[in-house]
Amino acid sequence: MDATPVWFMRQAGRYMEEYRALRQRHSILQLAKTPALACEVTLQPIRRLPVDAAILFADILLPVEVMGLKLRFAPGPTIDNPVRTDAAVARLPDAGAARNLGFVYDAVRLIRKELAGKVPLIGFAGAPFTVASYMVEGGPSRDYKLVKAMMTDRPDLWDRLMKKVRRVTAEYLKAQVDAGAQAVQLFDSWVGALSPEEYRRGVRPHSKWVLDQAKKWGVPSISFGTGTSGFLEDFAAAGGDAVGVDWRVDLDAARRRLGKRPVQGNLDPVLLFSNRKALKAAVKDVLRRNGGRRGHIFNLGHGILPGTPVENVALVAQCVHEMTAR
Amino acid sequence: MDATPVWFMRQAGRYMEEYRALRQRHSILQLAKTPALACEVTLQPIRRLPVDAAILFADILLPVEVMGLKLRFAPGPTIDNPVRTDAAVARLPDAGAARNLGFVYDAVRLIRKELAGKVPLIGFAGAPFTVASYMVEGGPSRDYKLVKAMMTDRPDLWDRLMKKVRRVTAEYLKAQVDAGAQAVQLFDSWVGALSPEEYRRGVRPHSKWVLDQAKKWGVPSISFGTGTSGFLEDFAAAGGDAVGVDWRVDLDAARRRLGKRPVQGNLDPVLLFSNRKALKAAVKDVLRRNGGRRGHIFNLGHGILPGTPVENVALVAQCVHEMTAR
Numbered sequence: 001m002d003a004t005p006v007w008f009m010r011q012a013g014r015y016m017e018e019y020r021a022l023r024q025r026h027s028i029l030q031l032a033k034t035p036a037l038a039c040e041v042t043l044q045p046i047r048r049l050p051v052d053a054a055i056l057f058a059d060i061l062l063p064v065e066v067m068g069l070k071l072r073f074a075p076g077p078t079i080d081n082p083v084r085t086d087a088a089v090a091r092l093p094d095a096g097a098a099r100n101l102g103f104v105y106d107a108v109r110l111i112r113k114e115l116a117g118k119v120p121l122i123g124f125a126g127a128p129f130t131v132a133s134y135m136v137e138g139g140p141s142r143d144y145k146l147v148k149a150m151m152t153d154r155p156d157l158w159d160r161l162m163k164k165v166r167r168v169t170a171e172y173l174k175a176q177v178d179a180g181a182q183a184v185q186l187f188d189s190w191v192g193a194l195s196p197e198e199y200r201r202g203v204r205p206h207s208k209w210v211l212d213q214a215k216k217w218g219v220p221s222i223s224f225g226t227g228t229s230g231f232l233e234d235f236a237a238a239g240g241d242a243v244g245v246d247w248r249v250d251l252d253a254a255r256r257r258l259g260k261r262p263v264q265g266n267l268d269p270v271l272l273f274s275n276r277k278a279l280k281a282a283v284k285d286v287l288r289r290n291g292g293r294r295g296h297i298f299n300l301g302h303g304i305l306p307g308t309p310v311e312n313v314a315l316v317a318q319c320v321h322e323m324t325a326r
Numbered sequence: 327m328d329a330t331p332v333w334f335m336r337q338a339g340r341y342m343e344e345y346r347a348l349r350q351r352h353s354i355l356q357l358a359k360t361p362a363l364a365c366e367v368t369l370q371p372i373r374r375l376p377v378d379a380a381i382l383f384a385d386i387l388l389p390v391e392v393m394g395l396k397l398r399f400a401p402g403p404t405i406d407n408p409v410r411t412d413a414a415v416a417r418l419p420d421a422g423a424a425r426n427l428g429f430v431y432d433a434v435r436l437i438r439k440e441l442a443g444k445v446p447l448i449g450f451a452g453a454p455f456t457v458a459s460y461m462v463e464g465g466p467s468r469d470y471k472l473v474k475a476m477m478t479d480r481p482d483l484w485d486r487l488m489k490k491v492r493r494v495t496a497e498y499l500k501a502q503v504d505a506g507a508q509a510v511q512l513f514d515s516w517v518g519a520l521s522p523e524e525y526r527r528g529v530r531p532h533s534k535w536v537l538d539q540a541k542k543w544g545v546p547s548i549s550f551g552t553g554t555s556g557f558l559e560d561f562a563a564a565g566g567d568a569v570g571v572d573w574r575v576d577l578d579a580a581r582r583r584l585g586k587r588p589v590q591g592n593l594d595p596v597l598l599f600s601n602r603k604a605l606k607a608a609v610k611d612v613l614r615r616n617g618g619r620r621g622h623i624f625n626l627g628h629g630i631l632p633g634t635p636v637e638n639v640a641l642v643a644q645c646v647h648e649m650t651a652r
Contacts, residue, residue: 143595143596143631144596145596145599145631145633148594148596148597148599149596149599149600152597152600152601152604152608153600153601153604192553192574194574195573195574195576195594195627196574196575196576196579197576197611198594227518227553227574229555229556229574229575230555230556230574230575230576230579231574231575231576247521248518248520248521248522248553248555248556248557249522249555249556249557250521250522250523250556250557253522253556268474268521268524269469270469270470270471270474270475271474271478273471273474273475274475274478274479275478275479278478278479282478285523301521305469305471307471
């Protein structure tokens with residue numbers, strides 16, 4: 001079928017009862033570290049939803065473990081030995097750490113085999129800023145005080161940290177591609193906490209470095225961030241074959257600002273809690289704003305929320321296909 | 327002195343030891359409801375900082391109490407009887423509730439007397455969306471699921487709610503002006519959670535209604551929101567003599583988008599934790615992006631954070647004056 005492709009960030013996750021059933025017996029890290037389980041979770045939405053891609057199930061913070069940090073979920077991600085000093089940055093590995101994430105690559109191989117070509121598999125990693133912000137803050141943050149303090153007061157230290165993080169990130173994505181991932185997405189979930197100038201100075205060069213590497217791997221890359229409407233052109237300048245945008249910007253405005261660049265987005269995930277009529281209207285509005293342009297991957301503006309009705313997710317995928325069938 | 331005026335959102339608050347000393351003996355609501363204490367808190371930063379305006383100390387949720395809701399701090403604001411049904415909206419007062427906030431107007435009169443013309447006093451209220459979102463969610467929210475569900479699934483109910491909230495908001499601000507407030511600011515702290523379309527459809531008409539009323543009061547109004555970079559033109563179309571922007575947009579870009587409209591902003595409040603050199607450079611960057619245009623009120627992109635060094639706040643005010651002296 002020739003129609004706009006659609007998949008959903010966090011399409012594998014807590015809103016699905018199949019996933020919750022597995023989570024009763026396994027921790028998030030167990031699911032992510034056991035290839036058969038990661039494969040099962042990745043495939044759950046593929047069985048239920050008419051989506052056009054699978055997205056690898058993994059935790060965004062797996063790479064920080066192999067960089068030597070102690071990660072636990074309490075229940076949110078918590079790092080017991082955050083990276084805040086010269087010594088802590090110096091202790092992080094320079095290269096090669098991603099080879100210790102073999103269970104992810106095993107999962108990729110298994111998923112590709114199970115998918116048997118039904119839909120492509122997207123690999124992913126957290127973008128350097130988002131991963132580094134967890135490493136410095138020690139968990140999620142409201143104000144990003146510590147990470148911004150490092151960026152502002154110790155730009156040299158921040159640069160050393162980001163150079164190590166970006167290298168592991170690129171190695172990790174490359175190994176996913178080598179194992180069979182047919183596209184990669186870089187998630188910069190928290191980049192919207194920054195001012196445009198903070199982004200340009202402290203983050204863009206490092207995201208760009210990863211996305212430049214990705215050009216050599218022969219698969220498309222998607223660069224996604226939330227809260228980027230204030231610096232979307234700068235964000236796009238970091239690279240990525242497609243640019244993911246959240247719901248806080250009109251898709252027509254985003255497309256105007258991004259020129260011919262393919263775009264992914266941007267339905268507000270909260271709208272998946274609405275009634276069918278309102279939801280269909282919202283999908284239609286996103287498509288109307290895309291204006292029939294090629295190079296649109298339909299997605300949400302961020303991940304599916306816990307409690308989202310599965311049938312509404314299916315409805316959106318179906319609507320996108322029907323409304324854009326050519 | 328002819329220079330760019332500067333004040334700080336939350337310039338009265340927890341980062342000041344004088345404030346913390348008062349808070350040891352009084353709750354937030356006691357401070358806000360006792361005119362002498364609200365006056366004292368409002369004046370604390372005026373004694374310490376070379377700012378060009380005082381901002382009334384009050385809690386953004388005082389109006390919800392006089393609308394019949396039970397507000398407590400636990401420690402964040404919590405509403406025990408949130409507004410989620412037709413019956414709950416019907417129970418809210420239609421008009422006149424703001425007259426029960428006499429302690430605020432007494433505080434305004436007292437502050438004006440104590441200020442004795444030293445600097446003008448800005449009154450304020452939460453914007454209808456931000457206040458209504460607390461009323462519906464029952465407290466702060468991460469995803470605004472309930473309030474967005476009402477906007478999408480029950481637009482009629484949402485409209486009735488917003489019409490009641492906007493009326494109390496306008497009455498409240500008008501009474502502050504009658505008591506002596508020399509400007510008013512409408513705070514739409516959480517409006518950045520919305521998509522541009524959600525904002526235009528469900529919020530802008532109501533903010534506009536309040537700001538249209540304000541035009542008749544003979545004092546300038548400032549309309550402030552965070553996370554508005556995706557729909558800044560729409561936000562500005564709601565009104566306000568000046569438009570407040572957060573740090574997530576470059577000030578030069580904001581000014582281009584807003585034409586001749588005066589603008590307030592937009593230093594990242596986290597930068598107040600930086601060293602003096604970095605902080606001065608950041609202030610200079612904001613001023614450079616303003617490009618010498620008239621109609622700039624220097625402020626942060628959001629409120630001063632707890633733990634901010636007072637001397638850094640003073641430094642910013644001083645730098646703004648020195649760097650813009652004409």
